Amino acid sequence: QSFFRNRHFINLEDFTKEEVETMLEVSFDLKKKFAMGEPTPYLVNKTMFLIFFEQSTRTRNSMEAGLAQLGGHAGYLDSSTMQVSHGESAKDTAIILSSFGHAIACRYCNWGYGNKYLTEMARWAKVPVMNLQCDLYHPFQALADLMTMKEKFGKLERLKVSIIWAYAESHKKPISVPVSQVLLFPRYGMDVVLAHPKGWELPDWVIAQAKANAEKYGGTVTVTDDEEYAYRNAHIVIPKNWGNWVTDQTGLTAAGAVKVVDEKLMAHKSWKCTEEKMALADKDVVYMHALPADRNNEVEDAVIDGPHSIVYDEAENRLHTAKAVMTLLMGGR
Ligand code: CP
Structure with missing residues (x-):
């Protein structure tokens, strides 16, 4: 399954039907293991950054809890507390956060801006960028x-x-x-x-x-x-x-x-x-x-x-x- 490694997750159209099926197979397997209390230490010592421009209950907590259950750590970033609120570019944000951890995820739903921001981050990031919902897609x-x-x-x-x-x-x-x-x-x-x-x-x-x-x-x-x-x-x-x-x-x-x-x-x-x-x-x-x-x-x-x-x-x-x-x-x- 190394063909998934380091890819961005912006839109499910970027993945073949077979790849989406693999994602589902892994989801069912992880669900079973979670129910049985079986450890799943697949991402030990991995760090990701979750940038939110808008509120969330399910998305934020599924990522935070999920990565903890995989042995890693997710840092929650409210965009209003970041320098992006003073105009720092997607490029600079993506390059810096890439050097601190192993993935970046972002929710930015603002019409006409969200998908462009995510795509720009993905262009510069050295780690996977995941779409936590933008104006166009919620994969x-x-x-x-x-x-x-x-x-x-x-x-x-x-x-x-x-x-x-x-x-x-x-x-x-x-x-x-x-x-x-x-x-x-x-x-x-x-x-x-x-x-x-x-x-x-x-x-x-x-x-x-x-x-x-x-x-x-x-x-x-x-x-x-x-x-x-x-x-x-x-x-x-x-x-x-x-x-x-x-x-x-x-x-x-x-x-x-x-x-x-x-x-x-x-x-x-x-x-x-x-x-x-x-x-x-x-x-x-x-x-x-x-x-x-x-x-x-x-x-x-x-x-x-x-x-x-x-x-x-x-x-x-x-x-x-x-x-x-x-x-x-x-x-x-
Ligand atoms: N469905 C969904 O994305 O829920 P949240 O807005 O709570 O993350």
Whole structure:
């Protein structure tokens, strides 16, 4: 598995289907060992730096706990306490941190900046750079989603997975989760439905790439504004982000983020996930959500706390997939 060593993890499209499958195999193995209390000292004495421009619960802690469980150490860096907040370049930050440790990871979701910042760091870093979510991609989330689906269904081909999501390029919000999902799932032969109201389209290049992936691997991609179609007979539904929040688009730091009601999102409150809509789906449908969920606006408690919800399994798998990616890229085995 040395072909993973020192590679960057910015976008799952940079890895072949077989490589993603290897990541899943290692994730399942690490999950089993964690459950059995078996030590996994694959990254002893390895150090990584986690730079966060925005808040996190799952991503930060899956990386920190994960690397500790592998025998290494992760240092958390709030970008507002770093010299990047005074304008230090991605190049200088990447070169310096590379000389202190064995990997750099970064979350930077600011529209138009995040992916560029990560790509620039990757250009100069001498160690793997991992994307903890940018404006365009959230590869750790999509990998954990895929693991959770495999765990629940085994065979993924011909499963109808509906991503019911409200993002538009014009809205200048991060599109990282639906983009990563709509690109990845067709590579596993799934029938992917992307449903949103008119005017909330993902960029054309995303849909074109998703359809190309579907054609290559035997999946399908359908884009619709028909919510009922998305729910009907679905095996997996992923409705997200009708919450009434939006973060500051200009600030570099979490401290600069402001919470305001987003009128454009509120106009589509009717797209909330309800028990009534879930009843249209397959009897064994699962409800997924990357979390955090807005229980007031996105989903009824009866759904997210109900028998079809697998959100906590999905969140737990963030730990195991994070450990797998760190192990493979940082040369753990
Ligand atoms: N899903 C996810 O990335 O969660 P956090 O924002 O808590 O890291």
